[in-house]
Amino acid sequence: MDFLLPASLLVLSPLIGGLLEGTFRKLNARMQNRVGPPIVQPFYDLFKLLQKRPILINNYHVIMAYAHLVAMVIALATFLLGGDFLLVIFFHGMSLALLSMGAYGVRSSYSQVGATRELLHILAVEPVLIMIAANLYLNTGTFLLSEIFNSNFLFKSMPLAFLALVAVLPAKLKKSPFDVSEAHQEIIGGPEIEYSGPFYAPIYLAKWLEEVLSAGLIAMFFLGNPVITLIAISVTFTFVLAVDNSTARLSYWDMVKYTWEISIPLVLVNLVLNYVGVL
Amino acid sequence: MSIFALSRVKSPWILHYDTGGCNGCDIEILAVLTPRYDVERFGMINRGNPKQADVFLVTGPVTKRCRERLINLYLQVPEPKVVVAVGSCACDGGVFRNMYNVENGVDKVIPVDVYVPGCAARPHQIIDGVVKALEILSKKTKENIELPEYIKERFPSLNDRRKVLEEMRKR
Ligand code: SF4
Numbered sequence: 277m278d279f280l281l282p283a284s285l286l287v288l289s290p291l292i293g294g295l296l297e298g299t300f301r302k303l304n305a306r307m308q309n310r311v312g313p314p315i316v317q318p319f320y321d322l323f324k325l326l327q328k329r330p331i332l333i334n335n336y337h338v339i340m341a342y343a344h345l346v347a348m349v350i351a352l353a354t355f356l357l358g359g360d361f362l363l364v365i366f367f368h369g370m371s372l373a374l375l376s377m378g379a380y381g382v383r384s385s386y387s388q389v390g391a392t393r394e395l396l397h398i399l400a401v402e403p404v405l406i407m408i409a410a411n412l413y414l415n416t417g418t419f420l421l422s423e424i425f426n427s428n429f430l431f432k433s434m435p436l437a438f439l440a441l442v443a444v445l446p447a448k449l450k451k452s453p454f455d456v457s458e459a460h461q462e463i464i465g466g467p468e469i470e471y472s473g474p475f476y477a478p479i480y481l482a483k484w485l486e487e488v489l490s491a492g493l494i495a496m497f498f499l500g501n502p503v504i505t506l507i508a509i510s511v512t513f514t515f516v517l518a519v520d521n522s523t524a525r526l527s528y529w530d531m532v533k534y535t536w537e538i539s540i541p542l543v544l545v546n547l548v549l550n551y552v553g554v555l
Numbered sequence: 556m557s558i559f560a561l562s563r564v565k566s567p568w569i570l571h572y573d574t575g576g577c578n579g580c581d582i583e584i585l586a587v588l589t590p591r592y593d594v595e596r597f598g599m600i601n602r603g604n605p606k607q608a609d610v611f612l613v614t615g616p617v618t619k620r621c622r623e624r625l626i627n628l629y630l631q632v633p634e635p636k637v638v639v640a641v642g643s644c645a646c647d648g649g650v651f652r653n654m655y656n657v658e659n660g661v662d663k664v665i666p667v668d669v670y671v672p673g674c675a676a677r678p679h680q681i682i683d684g685v686v687k688a689l690e691i692l693s694k695k696t697k698e699n700i701e702l703p704e705y706i707k708e709r710f711p712s713l714n715d716r717r718k719v720l721e722e723m724r725k726r
Contacts, residue, residue, distance in 0.1 A: 305593070305596075310595065311593050311596040312593075312595060313596055313597075314596075317565070317598050319562070320561070320562040320565040320598055321562070321566045321568075321598070323558060323559055323562035323563075323566075324562045324563050324565075324609070326559075327559060327563060327696075328609075328634070328635070328697060329633040329634040329635075329697035329700075330633070331606065331633050460602075461603075465604055469606070470606060471607075472633050473607075476607060
């Protein structure tokens with residue numbers, strides 16, 4: 277496969293992620309009938325965070341923030357450069373686990389609660405992704421993304437798996453109704469509460485990369501025609517934001533229950549249908 | 556203006572604390588976030604987290620019980636930061652002035668940069684006050700650390716102050 281496009285996407289991913297986050301905030305504001313911040317707002321936020329006076333709680337806590345970012349970068353790089361899909365899932369889960377390990381390292385009870393909930397996020401999101409990977413294998417005969425990317429319009433043969441992905445996107449992007457680990461009105465950011473200034477910046481950046489990774493996951497189902505891919509990404513994200521604006525937060529237990537009772541069976545049904553040759 | 560200086564002004568994250576006022580000003584502060592006034596267009600968000608805040612909005616006359624907490628919150632906000640006293644009672648005590656349980660205003664306890672008068676202060680005035688505060692914020696850097704009078708009196712030597720700050724950070 278052509279190497280230039282994925283490599284340039286990887287280098288530009290902070291830029292794309294920042295603009296994506298800015299668009300999210302703008303869209304969010306428009307949905308609430310507000311004007312909203314400029315689209316480049318996330319970059320202002322990031323640069324401001326870098327200029328604040330560093331307040332160090334302990335070294336371990338900060339190292340984990342950077343480890344979280346690095347693991348997320350590796351996940352994204354593996355994804356874009358066409359590595360193994362299971363490796364992407366593994367590093368994505370690991371980066372969330374590192375964040376929660378850092379959060380366990382401080383005494384703030386909000387941070388501890390947030391860390392536990394972050395682990396529940398892993399429990400909710402990762403199994404669905406693994407099931408999707410199994411489903412991909414059935415359809416394409418490989419876990420290698422470089423070969424999966426050669427496929428054409430996977431949505432045709434795995435629509436239910438895509439629905440399952442959309443159902444876990446709120447949990448993955450920390451949007452309502454499944455923003456249990458961040459929960460700004462409740463535990464004030466959860467695992468990220470004790471990070472400040474320059475030490476919060478890597479976490480802020482990792483969030484953008486997570487959005488780029490999610491966009492990539494959506495795009496994976498709609499390859500072939502770039503226009504259709506872009507439309508699919510924007511429609512899905514708009515839907516996630518609309519859900520974010522119109523629902524209240526559910527409890528952490530509900531999150532795990534929903535994903536396990538709805539998303540995983542959806543992928544399973546898709547798997548069976550693929551196996552018997554209906555789809 | 557460089558991108559760094561610009562970003563300092565463009566992204567003020569707010570921490571809001573009521574030190575015992577009647578809650579009138581707090582309702583007005585929340586009104587500022589609604590679609591009608593929409594301060595997010597200036598990049599302001601209500602973080603509720605002192606460690607990630609830049610602008611510290613304080614309402615109320617500072618009751619004796621709130622004093623310690625106010626100082627603690629103030630020290631947790633990393634520099635550069637600005638403090639905006641919102642409402643008459645935060646400026647000088649207002650209707651609560653000279654009562655036995657109040658400190659008569661925020662500036663008796665922590666350094667204040669902008670005063671927003673009014674009982675209750677109107678949303679326009681609050682936005683105006685924060686925009687004024689941003690002008691001050693653009694001139695501040697992370698090096699100039701201001702300490703509350705209270706800390707200066709109790710810990711005259713610089714070394715002791717450093718220890719207090721260390722203590723505060725651990726919380
Ligand atoms: S200034 Fe007036 S309205 Fe505002 S908190 Fe004080 S007493 Fe209440």
